[in-house]
Amino acid sequence: MTTFKATVKKPRSDGFYTVYIRITHQRKSSYIKTNKIVDAAHITKGGDLTDPVVNEYCAMLIRQYTDRLNRVNATCWEIKEVIEFLLKDDEEACFSDYARKFIDRMEADGHERNAKNYRLAVNHLERFMGTTRLLFSNLSSSAINLWIESLSKTNRAKEMYPTCVRQIFKKAIVELNDEERGVIRIKFNPWLKVAIPKSDNTMKRAISAEACREFFNRPLPKTKMLSPLPELGRDVALLSLCIGGINTVDLYELKKKDYNNGIIGYKRAKTRHSRRDEAYMEMRIEPFIQETFNKYLSKDEDDEYLFVFHSRYSNSDSFNANVNIGIRKICADMGMKKEDYYCYYTFRHTWATIAQNDCDANLYEVAFGMNHSHGFNVTRGYLKLDFTPAWELNAKIIDFIFFSNKKSKQGKARDLEAPEEKLFRISKKMMIYGRAYFKGDVVGELTDIGFSNVDEVISELVKQLPKDIPIGCTVQFRLKNCDSQREVVYERSKGKGF
Structure with missing residues (x-):
């Protein structure tokens, strides 16, 4: 049982006494200081207070403390836990303040x-929301849904922003609420009634080998700047294309200790904190790129960074922005439409696409060369990897683009994420070539027009099937639209489908 009593300790230098609430719990005592004081005339020899105003205030405070403790089971608490519980500020929590602390910790x-x-x-x-001091109570499900609706025209933010805010909210509920002690500073969780939309599929930015040759082998636009942005954009894009599609932030953060014997070793900034192997990668600098690579090396002995980018740009975002401005200036000079301008990521995507389409690399080899975990996150953490397959693939890509005039197959390749046409559409004017197969043998065949749909073609082929096919056996119907060259296969079971 916990007991309370208003009391005083030693007198202050001015002769007055500060009033405390003494708390006794589990045979131990502690004190909570109040903002009240009394003089010696209002203290009895037994230590009781006689000031009616102070006694009224202390009685009210003790009632509040008693009421709060009656709502929880504090039997097993230490006295310091009781004090913390009683002094815990139960006022409405501020989302903005908590979010900033959360981000600072991150x-x-x-x-x-x-x-x-x-x-x-x-x-x-x-x-x-129109304020920099958002309370958690302001973030109702309806308010959040309206905010998400305002993001609907964005490609990625409509998923990323709400996901970030939800993570902050979930962490705050854990840290600020204490159901065991009855401390509920966040009264509700609005995210139970919020559906976060999916971001749009990543735009395929890859260009062909021919487009690369055109971009890198044309004169740079004239400029009066000492360090022309088009030159920076072209050179850094070339570095990306010839170093396994390396990101600008990783180029920016490379240090002199990361470059040894013609090989750079780095941890990819985007995923180093989320992978067991810390996204470590090594890439060989090919002779073709060496001159451009050397062009930006830092000559300052006191500079720990490999390139001069740190001395010119305040951070990796500024560096990336200037690179993209330079690339766009070249695109404008080439007479390209604004919506078709390249960006730095164009050349990372191009590395992957040419590797798969034109250099016969499989998807695992492409992922390995681009420093993706490819589902082997744990395994990569165990191994001492040999990176030479990525170097050899990188050299093949350079040879294909810059030391051949072969045309890229990119135009013939379908993006992996692009949805296939779900329906095999035909009309009476289209020529259809159809075959029926049973146990691998062709048991029916036709070439004709005048069909309105697939079922009509299959019905015509069924007329040619042998009568001795048992009930329940499956027949494959292979149809080809001779006009569109599209082919599909359907299966039907005797007794159900025909």
Whole structure:
């Protein structure tokens, strides 16, 4: 049982006494200081207070403390836990304040790039709500759904921003609420009634080998700048294309200790915190790219970074922005439409596409060369990897683009994420070639027009089937639209499908 009593300790230097609430719990005592004081005349020899105003205030405070403790089971608590519970501020929690602390912790833990996305999400939400001091109670499900609706025209933010805010909210519920002690500062979870939309599929930015040759072998636009952005854009794009599609942030962060005997070793910034192997990668610098590579090497002995980019740009985002401006200036000079301009990622996507389409690499080899985990995250953490297959593939890509005039197969390849046409559409004017197979043998065949749908073609082929096919056996019907050259296969069981 916990007991309370208003009391005083030693007098202050001015002769007055500060009033405390003494708490006794599990035969141990502690004190909570109040903002009241009394003089010696209002203290009895037994230590009781006689000031009616102070006694009334202390009685009210004791009633509040008693009421709060009656709502929880504090039997097993230590006295310091009781004090913490009674002094816990039960006022409404501020989402904005908590979010900033959450993001600061994320940055301190080394997740700077993720922290940037979280900060963008919170800033956008605050702008939408019209305040930089959002309370958790302001974030009702209807308010959040309206915010998500405002993001509907974005490609990626409509999924990323709400996901970031939801993560902050979930963590806050764990940290700020304590159901065991009856501390509920966040009264509800609105995300149970919120559906976060999926982001749009990544736009396929890859270009053909012919387009690469055109981009890298044309004169640069004239400029009065000492360090022309088109030159920077072209050179850094070339570095990306010839170093396994390396990202700008990884180029920017490379240090002198990462470059040894013509090989760079780095941990990919985007995924190093989420992979067991810390996304470590080694790539050989091919002779073709060596001159461009050397062009940007830092000559300052006191500079720990490999390239001069740190001395010119304040951070990796600024560096990336200037590279993209330079690339767009070249595209404009080439007379391209604005919507068709390249960006830095164009050349990373191109590396992957040419590797698969033109250099006979399989998807695992492409993923390995681009430093994707490819589902082997744990396995990569165990192995001492040999990176030479990635070097050899990189050299093949360079040879194909810059030391041949072969045409890329890219135009014939379908994007892996592109949905296939679900329906095999035909009309009476289309020529249809159909065959029926049973146990691998052709048992029916036709070439004709005048069919309105697939069932009509199959019905015509069924007329040619042998009568001795048992009930329940499956027949394959292979149909080809001779006009579109599209082919499909249907299966039907005797007794059900025909």
